[in-house]
Amino acid sequence: IGAAENAPDALGRSELEVAWHGTRLEALYATVMTGGLRASSRSRGGNTLGNNTEGVYLFSDTRCASVASYMWYVPLCRDGTYWAAVWETRVDRTRRVVHHHPDQWVQPEETVELIALWIHGKTRLVPGEWITVSWEAGAEANPSTEPEPLIGPSRTPAHGGEERREGEAAGPS
Numbered sequence: 001i002g003a004a005e006n007a008p009d010a011l012g013r014s015e016l017e018v019a020w021h022g023t024r025l026e027a028l029y030a031t032v033m034t035g036g037l038r039a040s041s042r043s044r045g046g047n048t049l050g051n052n053t054e055g056v057y058l059f060s061d062t063r064c065a066s067v068a069s070y071m072w073y074v075p076l077c078r079d080g081t082y083w084a085a086v087w088e089t090r091v092d093r094t095r096r097v098v099h100h101h102p103d104q105w106v107q108p109e110e111t112v113e114l115i116a117l118w119i120h121g122k123t124r125l126v127p128g129e130w131i132t133v134s135w136e137a138g139a140e141a142n143p144s145t146e147p148e149p150l151i152g153p154s155r156t157p158a159h160g161g162e163e164r165r166e167g168e169a170a171g172p173s
Contacts, residue, residue: 015093019058022070023085026139039109055097055106066103074132081121088116
């Protein structure tokens with residue numbers, strides 16, 4: 001991993017804590033099939049926040065609202081509803097990756113246990129939320145191969161709560 005990890009204490013105990021991870025809907029199949037989240041790694045095309053800290057990026061239970069900035073809403077059924085996903089996890093904080101960030105935790109992938117998948121649906125987006133204008137088949141993660149780096153996704157900010165559907169111009173409905 002390249003960063004120091006804490007080991008379990010002398011009695012072998014760990015500190016399991018709830019943590020949250022926003023994800024793309026396109027990544028759900030691979031996550032479910034492999035049974036876990038993969039560590040972000042620059043060598044695999046993942047974002048490491050510019051500091052080369054490799055691992056799974058999460059938010060603590062007390063900072064779970066911050067995960068909204070990593071949720072990408074996508075219109076799936078052309079019905080005006082946008083969908084996004086968040087993983088609820090349990091992590092072993094005794095094995096955390098040393099990472100100096102005020103909000104985020106970084107964990108080795110083997111210390112992250114999936115607990116629940118939360119699916120968010122909404123018909124109105126608010127400023128600051130992100131949408132993928134349409135399903136990006138190229139962003140689907142294949143669990144049986146090393147993923148290609150994701151370059152230039154069609155990630156678009158939602159402005160003023162307007163709805164934006166594939167093929168529609170931005171503006172009020």
